[in-house]
């Protein structure tokens with residue numbers, strides 16, 4: 001995914017001192033969001049702001065990409081772990097987010113390099129659609145969250161109005177369905193069953209993305225809107241109205257679901273705020289704490305080493 005910033009992203013970023021792609025303070029800035037990309041970003045961030053909690057502590061963004069959504073939840077009082085398997089994406093984050101509370105972790109979402117109960121909140125956006133074994137990912141999310149922590153999971157809705165019109169009864173079959181290579185859509189009922197088995201309780205959800213789907217369906221619309229950007233505000237308004245009507249009925253293509261890990265919340269910690277070394281664990285054998293080396297971390301059980309490249313910690317398993 002090429003990095004694209006947004007004017008709104010830059011303004012949000014200014015308030016917390018973040019330099020993002022698209023920010024004019026970046027001399028090497030060549031990225032400009034198209035009006036459509038700006039619209040998608042705004043819609044995703046609005047849903048996140050509705051559903052994410054306001055807690056400090058440790059946060060995790062699974063499949064964070066180049067950090068497109070960081071402005072929606074960045075806070076200097078939070079420690080934020082961005083996880084992705086794509087080195088180039090994390091290098092982009094490193095370039096635009098120099099903040100010491102933003103931690104960049106190259107890892108597989110199925111084998112997160114964290115101890116259990118490490119995170120106070122988290123999110124995963126536009127990544128579940130690339131996950132072929134969703135139950136494994138949900139187990140891993142549950143493991144690393146503290147009891148009562150909130151996690152916002154975004155997925156592609158198999159039962160959206162557009163899919164019902166296009167695919168009829170097939171849209172009602174409860175499954176995580178491959179729609180193309182490495183791309184899946186999920187029936188909400190199927191997800192609920194997986195969540196129940198994983199120990200995650202659905203709190204509330206919002207669906208959105210009507211304009212995005214319509215634009216993607218007719219490729220020429222994207223080109224038309226790029227040439228006639230004055231059409232974008234009415235489209236954005238229509239999209240917002242749809243999100244607040246059809247979206248609440250769960251009929252739009254892009255679902256954001258707020259989930260809560262079951263269990264009793266631990267008492268507020270008296271010890272100082274945990275640092276990175278306190279939350280890391282070996283992704284292979286789960287051992288913690290890891291030994292801190294000059295060049296990264298090492299596991300004393302399985303002898304694996306996890307090097308640090310610049311600000312990026314490499315926890316991939318060979």
Ligand SMILES: C[S@@+](CC[C@H](N)C(=O)[O-])C[C@H]1O[C@@H](n2cnc3c(N)ncnc32)[C@H](O)[C@@H]1O
Pocket residue numbers: 001062063064065066067068069083084085086089107108109110124125126127130131
């Ligand atoms: C479509 S991008 C979304 C990025 C970001 N969340 C956003 O909304 O802009 C999906 C990201 O998930 C990452 N991803 C997919 N499967 C993964 C896995 N098993 N482990 C880690 N990252 C994964 C990809 O590398 C990619 O950066």
